[in-house]
Amino acid sequence: MTKEVAVLGAGMHPWGKWGQSFIGYGVKAAQDALKDAGLRWQDIQLVAGGDTIRNGYPGYVAGATFAQALGWSGAKVSSSYGACATGAQAISVARAHILAGLCDVALVIGADAAPKGFFAPTGGHRPEDPDWLRFHVQGITNPTYFGLYARRRMDVYGATPRDFAAVKVKNAKHGVHNPNARYKKEVQIEDVLGSAVVADPLHLLDICATSDGAAALVLSSMDFARRHTTDPVKIAAVSTVTPVYPNTIIEMPNLSTDSSAGVGLPEIGFKESIAHGAYEEAGLGPEDMSLAEVYDLSTALELDWYEQIGLCAPGDAEKLLRDGDTTIGGRVPVNPSGGLASFGEAVPAQAIAQVCELTWQLRGQAEGRQVEGAKAGVTVNQGLFGHGSSVICTL
Amino acid sequence: MDPREPRLLGTQCRACGTYFFPAERTFCRNPACDEADLREVELSRTGKLWSYTSANYKPPAPFVAKEPFEPFAIAAVELEEEGITILGQVADGLGVEALEAGMPMELVLRELYQDDEHIYMTWNWKPMDGGGA
Ligand SMILES: [Zn+2]
Numbered sequence: 250m251t252k253e254v255a256v257l258g259a260g261m262h263p264w265g266k267w268g269q270s271f272i273g274y275g276v277k278a279a280q281d282a283l284k285d286a287g288l289r290w291q292d293i294q295l296v297a298g299g300d301t302i303r304n305g306y307p308g309y310v311a312g313a314t315f316a317q318a319l320g321w322s323g324a325k326v327s328s329s330y331g332a333c334a335t336g337a338q339a340i341s342v343a344r345a346h347i348l349a350g351l352c353d354v355a356l357v358i359g360a361d362a363a364p365k366g367f368f369a370p371t372g373g374h375r376p377e378d379p380d381w382l383r384f385h386v387q388g389i390t391n392p393t394y395f396g397l398y399a400r401r402r403m404d405v406y407g408a409t410p411r412d413f414a415a416v417k418v419k420n421a422k423h424g425v426h427n428p429n430a431r432y433k434k435e436v437q438i439e440d441v442l443g444s445a446v447v448a449d450p451l452h453l454l455d456i457c458a459t460s461d462g463a464a465a466l467v468l469s470s471m472d473f474a475r476r477h478t479t480d481p482v483k484i485a486a487v488s489t490v491t492p493v494y495p496n497t498i499i500e501m502p503n504l505s506t507d508s509s510a511g512v513g514l515p516e517i518g519f520k521e522s523i524a525h526g527a528y529e530e531a532g533l534g535p536e537d538m539s540l541a542e543v544y545d546l547s548t549a550l551e552l553d554w555y556e557q558i559g560l561c562a563p564g565d566a567e568k569l570l571r572d573g574d575t576t577i578g579g580r581v582p583v584n585p586s587g588g589l590a591s592f593g594e595a596v597p598a599q600a601i602a603q604v605c606e607l608t609w610q611l612r613g614q615a616e617g618r619q620v621e622g623a624k625a626g627v628t629v630n631q632g633l634f635g636h637g638s639s640v641i642c643t644l
Numbered sequence: 645m646d647p648r649e650p651r652l653l654g655t656q657c658r659a660c661g662t663y664f665f666p667a668e669r670t671f672c673r674n675p676a677c678d679e680a681d682l683r684e685v686e687l688s689r690t691g692k693l694w695s696y697t698s699a700n701y702k703p704p705a706p707f708v709a710k711e712p713f714e715p716f717a718i719a720a721v722e723l724e725e726e727g728i729t730i731l732g733q734v735a736d737g738l739g740v741e742a743l744e745a746g747m748p749m750e751l752v753l754r755e756l757y758q759d760d761e762h763i764y765m766t767w768n769w770k771p772m773d774g775g776g777a
Contacts (some may be wrong), residue, residue, distance in 0.1 A: 508664065
């Protein structure tokens with residue numbers, strides 16, 4: 250049995266700070282995806298929403314919120330949350346319905362209107378919640394974790410702040426050509442190194458902003474796709490793995506790791522297992538990938554992902570970057586969209602936006618930032634401590 | 645417990661020996677173990693610095709910030725026996741320039757805040773031998 254589903258349409262609302270409701274962004278992205286697919290909203294049998302937790306009740310039931318805004322049609326609905334992996338959860342729900350034969354065509358939507366500055370936990374006195382606890386007893390924010398990983402690269406692999414800055418320079422250069430990016434301006438190494446240190450060794454320009462934005466996909470069965478189009482981009486795998494005990498790498502929002510005193514370490518670490526799960530499912534490997542969209546919450550994290558998705562051996566990411574292999578025109582361009590560095594994070598939309606970019610790249614429609622001859626691509630991301638998220642698209 | 649040598653309280657599974665911090669009291673999280681008997685234990689108060697960073701801007705509530713805000717360093721320290729890494733602020737206002745991966749660190753106490761009835765304490769990590777690199 251084939252495990253493939255077709256991507257019939259992709260659409261986005263440009264990222265930025267627009268000061269409007271997330272619902273409108275989502276509807277715009279959905280309408281663009283439907284138009285791209287040549288379908289009407291009434292043709293959709295399932296709407297899969299990615300939830301946002303920062304926009305009140307409508308955000309918690311995003312699937313129904315978007316369905317209501319598009320006009321009640323009686324379609325099936327789902328609403329998913331998985332922090333940064335929310336979009337992959339929504340894609341996974343839609344894909345599972347299609348592969349199980351429960352529907353032929355589904356619309357996946359994620360949208361956010363983000364607050365300024367640090368993400369803060371929900372209010373009240375909640376010492377049982379690790380997200381609340383880390384802020385209260387130690388003042389630990391999200392950039393703390395990015396800083397710890399970055400310093401670790403410096404100590405273990407000899408990375409430098411210039412290497413980190415070079416990731417931003419590359420992604421900013423890619424993003425210049427993306428009409429949906431929030432920042433469309435080239436950045437120099439000195440700009441990054443001259444910006445304020447937020448979480449040593451990371452500067453303000455090493456860390457992604459938070460944005461408003463929306464992304465949507467129309468997915469269908471291969472049979473349905475054949476009746477509507479020729480040669481659609483296909484989703485060959487969706488990995489939503491959890492870690493294997495014990496995960497001894499510190500993860501947001503925890504104050505501590507699992508213990509390795511009673512059980513030995515798993516064969517591969519959590520972050521390595523995310524894309525690995527997708528490769529296994531697709532029957533492909535990193536060497537088959539023409540490009541990758543990885544979650545660059547910080548510049549240094551992008552380097553970690555190179556190794557964790559198998560583009561190079563541990564410790565070789567800086568060399569891969571310096572050699573230009575991950576720049577458009579190189580062996581395996583990473584974040585040709587411009588990545589989070591050019592977008593800023595719109596949490597529930599981001600994993601969907603990654604797949605929109607793969608779709609346009611594989612169709613040859615990524616004007617100004619096209620990876621020539623792209624045949625397959627991988628996305629990767631992680632939702633807080635336990636939601637793996639990786640999607641492989643092929644022609 | 646000697647206040648000059650404070651220790652964090654965690655729990656340990658009686659069956660498989662896995663440690664938990666913050667304390668897990670209901671069931672062992674080792675997937676191969678179905679033990680529910682977890683005993684409270686004092687964790688090692690020294691460990692090895694895994695990595696470190698800084699907070700140069702004031703974190704949002706519920707962080708209790710001193711006014712004016714003073715940037716601080718944060719350490720991730722590996723406890724060898726427990727096989728756990730624990731985060732904490734670095735003591736005495738020491739900055740990242742005083743730190744180096746692998747250096748030995750010890751646990752000390754710091755006042756978090758006080759109200760009319762209580763003084764609330766939290767833990768910090770401090771380079772051993774009172775110094776730094
Ligand atoms: Zn146990």
